[in-house]
Amino acid sequence: MPVRIEDVARAAGVSTATVSRALRGLPSVSTDTQETVRRVASDLGYVVSRSASSLATGKTLTVGVVTPYVRRWFFATAIEAVERELRGVGYDALLVGVGEPMTGDVAPFRPEVLQGRVDGMVILTAPLTGQEMDGVRRLAVPTAFVGVAVSGTMSVRVDDVAVGRTATEHLIALGHRRIAHVGGDPEDQLNYTTPLDRRAGWLSAMRQAGLEPPPWYGETSDFTAPGGHRAMQRLLALEEPPTAVFAASDEIAFGVIRAAREAGLGVPGDVSVVGVDDHDLSETMGLTTVRQPVFEQGQVAAQLVLAVIAGDSSRRHEHVLAETRLVCRTTTAAPADTSP
Amino acid sequence: MPVRIEDVARAAGVSTATVSRALRGLPSVSTDTQETVRRVASDLGYVVSRSASSLATGKTLTVGVVTPYVRRWFFATAIEAVERELRGVGYDALLVGVGEPMTGDVAPFRPEVLQGRVDGMVILTAPLTGQEMDGVRRLAVPTAFVGVAVSGTMSVRVDDVAVGRTATEHLIALGHRRIAHVGGDPEDQLNYTTPLDRRAGWLSAMRQAGLEPPPWYGETSDFTAPGGHRAMQRLLALEEPPTAVFAASDEIAFGVIRAAREAGLGVPGDVSVVGVDDHDLSETMGLTTVRQPVFEQGQVAAQLVLAVIAGDSSRRHEHVLAETRLVCRTTTAAPADTSP
DNA sequence: CTGTTAGCGCTTTCAC
DNA sequence: GTGAAAGCGCTAACAG
Numbered sequence: 001m002p003v004r005i006e007d008v009a010r011a012a013g014v015s016t017a018t019v020s021r022a023l024r025g026l027p028s029v030s031t032d033t034q035e036t037v038r039r040v041a042s043d044l045g046y047v048v049s050r051s052a053s054s055l056a057t058g059k060t061l062t063v064g065v066v067t068p069y070v071r072r073w074f075f076a077t078a079i080e081a082v083e084r085e086l087r088g089v090g091y092d093a094l095l096v097g098v099g100e101p102m103t104g105d106v107a108p109f110r111p112e113v114l115q116g117r118v119d120g121m122v123i124l125t126a127p128l129t130g131q132e133m134d135g136v137r138r139l140a141v142p143t144a145f146v147g148v149a150v151s152g153t154m155s156v157r158v159d160d161v162a163v164g165r166t167a168t169e170h171l172i173a174l175g176h177r178r179i180a181h182v183g184g185d186p187e188d189q190l191n192y193t194t195p196l197d198r199r200a201g202w203l204s205a206m207r208q209a210g211l212e213p214p215p216w217y218g219e220t221s222d223f224t225a226p227g228g229h230r231a232m233q234r235l236l237a238l239e240e241p242p243t244a245v246f247a248a249s250d251e252i253a254f255g256v257i258r259a260a261r262e263a264g265l266g267v268p269g270d271v272s273v274v275g276v277d278d279h280d281l282s283e284t285m286g287l288t289t290v291r292q293p294v295f296e297q298g299q300v301a302a303q304l305v306l307a308v309i310a311g312d313s314s315r316r317h318e319h320v321l322a323e324t325r326l327v328c329r330t331t332t333a334a335p336a337d338t339s340p
Numbered sequence: 341m342p343v344r345i346e347d348v349a350r351a352a353g354v355s356t357a358t359v360s361r362a363l364r365g366l367p368s369v370s371t372d373t374q375e376t377v378r379r380v381a382s383d384l385g386y387v388v389s390r391s392a393s394s395l396a397t398g399k400t401l402t403v404g405v406v407t408p409y410v411r412r413w414f415f416a417t418a419i420e421a422v423e424r425e426l427r428g429v430g431y432d433a434l435l436v437g438v439g440e441p442m443t444g445d446v447a448p449f450r451p452e453v454l455q456g457r458v459d460g461m462v463i464l465t466a467p468l469t470g471q472e473m474d475g476v477r478r479l480a481v482p483t484a485f486v487g488v489a490v491s492g493t494m495s496v497r498v499d500d501v502a503v504g505r506t507a508t509e510h511l512i513a514l515g516h517r518r519i520a521h522v523g524g525d526p527e528d529q530l531n532y533t534t535p536l537d538r539r540a541g542w543l544s545a546m547r548q549a550g551l552e553p554p555p556w557y558g559e560t561s562d563f564t565a566p567g568g569h570r571a572m573q574r575l576l577a578l579e580e581p582p583t584a585v586f587a588a589s590d591e592i593a594f595g596v597i598r599a600a601r602e603a604g605l606g607v608p609g610d611v612s613v614v615g616v617d618d619h620d621l622s623e624t625m626g627l628t629t630v631r632q633p634v635f636e637q638g639q640v641a642a643q644l645v646l647a648v649i650a651g652d653s654s655r656r657h658e659h660v661l662a663e664t665r666l667v668c669r670t671t672t673a674a675p676a677d678t679s680p
Numbered sequence: 681c682t683g684t685t686a687g688c689g690c691t692t693t694c695a696c
Numbered sequence: 697g698t699g700a701a702a703g704c705g706c707t708a709a710c711a712g
Contacts, residue, residue, distance in 0.1 A: 001457065002456060004704095004705060004706090005705065005706060005707095006705080014683085015682065015683045015684080016683090016705090016706075016707090017682070017683065017685095017706095017707075017708085018683075018685080020682085020683060020684085020706065020707060020708090021453050021681095021707090026700095028681060028682085028683070029682085030681060030682090033681085033682085047452050047455040047456070048454070048705085048706075049395070049396035049456050049704085049705050050391075050457050050522050050705070051390075051391040051392075051395040051400070051456070051458060051705080051706090052391075052395050052688090052704070052705035052706040052707085053689085053705080053706055053707075054391035054688090054706090054707045055389070055391040055392050055688045055689065055704090055705080055706075055707090056393050056687085056705080056707040056708080057706085057707065057708090058687055058688080058689085060391070062434075065435070069420065070410065070416050070417075070419050070420040070423065071416045071420050072416075072621065073411070073416050076410050076411045076412075076415075076416035076417075077410075079410050079435070080409065080410040080437065081437050083410065083436075083437045084437055087436075087437055092434055092435075092436075092564070093434070094402075094424075094432055094433070094434055094435070094437075094455075095405070095419070095423050095425075095433045095434070095435040096421045096433075097424055097427055098422065112385070113387065115342065115387040116342060116387070116389050116390060116391070117390050117432075131634070142576070156606040183516070224620075224621070225621055225623075225624040225689075226624065228642045233712085251620075251621070251706095254621055254624050254626050258625070258626070261523075278563070279499050280411065280564075280591075280620065281565055281591070281594055283565075283566070284565040284566065284569060284594050284595050284598045285488060285594070285598070286598070342686095344689060344690090345689065345690060345691095346689080346690095354698075354699085355698065355699045355700075356689090356690075356691090356699090357690095357691075357692080357698070357699060357700080358697085358698060358699075359690095360690065360691060361691090361698085364691095368697060368698085369697070369698085370697060370698090372697085373697080387692070388689085389688085389689050389690065390690085391689080392688070392689035392690040392691090393689080393690055393691075393692090393703090394690090394704090395689080395690075395691095395703095395704045395705065395706085396689080396690045396691040396692080396703080396704055397690085397691065397692095397704085417698095516683090622704095647684090670708080
């Protein structure tokens with residue numbers, strides 16, 4: 001039923017080889033035939049069979065986008081960026097979910113299934129096991145990680161230690177001393193250093209200011225608003241609750257703020273909150289945050305793998321660090337009680 | 341470099357045909373050889389070439405997921421659902437962005453490029469032009485729409501008129517009379533009836549209660565918080581601002597609430613707000629909303645196309661309507677001034 | 681510049 | 697139950 005290259009060849013009065021060349025714009029075709037073939041092909045509504053072409057060339061014109069979530073803002077934004085970048089140059093995005101890494105309620109990621117299906121991969125801060133990492137390497141296609149640096153391949157991310165430090169220093173500069181942190185669970189590492197790094201940044205800034213925080217100021221949660229909400233409730237139950245909270249993501253921060261308000265505390269009157277990301281809703285919510293350019297990181301990751309696919313092996317090990325910056329809005333202020 | 345079927349055949353001492361059969365579990369293979377082949381294949385790390393297999397069978401084991409956005413909650417959630425459903429049965433999700441439909445800053449969707457690349461499609465409330473729709477039909481693969489009913493194929497959605505009515509009736513029941521609506525732009529239709537339907541539901545409920553709203557109570561915006569924010573600012577500048585707002589999405593509602601609070605109005609003290617969706621953050625924000633099961637809609641859409649692909653043509657024209665329900669939280673209350 | 685001829689790696693009749 | 701051989705639709709040498 002579909003039009004094959006042979007139909008075009010016949011209709012144009014040339015060989016299939018010539019049609020193939022003409023359609024791909026190879027130089028070794030006269031402008032005339034090129035034009036004729038193009039017209040005939042378009043008239044016939046011909047479109048090359050990807051499987052046949054892939055089988056013959058070994059290229060798939062497809063890049064795998066592996067991600068643990070798509071519902072969370074960070075991932076959704078990065079995915080959209082990657083997809084656009086790929087589509088812009090005629091590549092397809094094969095979306096590969098790796099399941100809830102924390103709960104394992106989905107079959108594990110088996111990189112082998114991508115064998116021969118993709119020319120490259122963009123992996124979004126997926127907490128991969130060692131096995132999975134090996135599998136990824138074995139695929140031997142250009143691969144860029146977003147959000148975490150992996151040696152031997154490409155990556156684009158932000159300096160999460162600096163992020164934690166920036167947020168915390170902002171709070172300290174405002175005069176806060178009892179500054180808590182609500183971050184990701186360090187147990188769930190698996191090559192996923194973001195939660196650890198942000199926490200480290202917090203600790204480092206605190207210590208540098210001579211403010212060793214008690215262990216119970218280091219709360220953990222998943223990266224969701226309900227998680228932040230619960231964590232904040234625990235913090236508020238302490239004898240000496242914090243006057244400021246550095247949340248490891250804006251979504252956590254939303255939950256933290258909610259818990260504070262439910263407890264009758266004003267934000268930023270009684271407690272200041274700063275997040276990380278600059279989520280789509282953060283401006284609307286007035287959230288002070290450390291902004292990271294997520295869309296851009298996705299774009300760059302896609303560009304990197306496309307470049308290496310295209311043969312620019314000089315970038316094969318490139319690690320790019322995106323800029324972050326504090327965006328002050330209305331959830332942080334000096335503490336009510338400024339005296340020591 | 342990669343292991344081919346022939347390698348497995350040789351190692352197992354059988355023909356490639358037998359390997360092919362054994363690996364696919366065809367009945368016409370003795371249990372013994374089946375087992376041997378399986379083991380050898382796994383030992384060798386063999387994985388069938390998708391392009392070769394597709395070329396030979398005509399099936400791609402891939403379904404296209406076409407969407408105008410991935411960053412917006414509704415789409416991200418549906419995409420995640422579809423991807424999981426597909427992966428669960430060994431199908432791949434090919435993510436296809438159709439660009440900002442409103443601004444046209446991205447190349448138009450050309451369904452032909454999916455020719456022969458997918459066995460089916462799930463199309464997420466994408467405002468397709470007539471041309472694009474024709475292209476989709478011409479692909480002649482099982483296709484399910486999410487969020488909009490399209491005749492001649494499958495769909496899963498909610499009754500948006502009922503949604504609008506439910507939200508509005510809730511406000512009316514609380515005693516509100518000056519109820520405005522902030523919805524999507526009716527200009528941007530293109531088979532995308534959601535904004536129109538929700539608006540129609542609002543109007544219908546109002547009229548049924550004998551409350552013909554003035555035209556300027558029918559505000560429009562895109563489906564974002566900033567859009568809702570701007571729309572609410574316009575509403576608040578009216579001589580007689582509304583005491584309640586029905587926002588066509590939770591994201592719009594967040595913006596509306598923000599604008600109200602910035603104007604010094606309490607929510608729900610001075611103005612009530614109800615949204616639609618039950619966005620991930622709505623519970624945390626305490627937003628009253630008309631919940632729609634987005635994840636489930638995505639699942640069902642995927643199941644439908646998988647079923648038809650699998651040969652169950654009885655569902656080829658199935659239209660499923662998902663349930664919605666009002667979730668009362670803390671952004672709606674009786675108006676301050678209950679007197680007429 | 682263009683045509684001929686092999687495959688790419690798998691599946692599928694058709695025999696046995 | 698298993699093998700031989702003929703494609704699936706395209707691209708890549710190799711001639712000319």
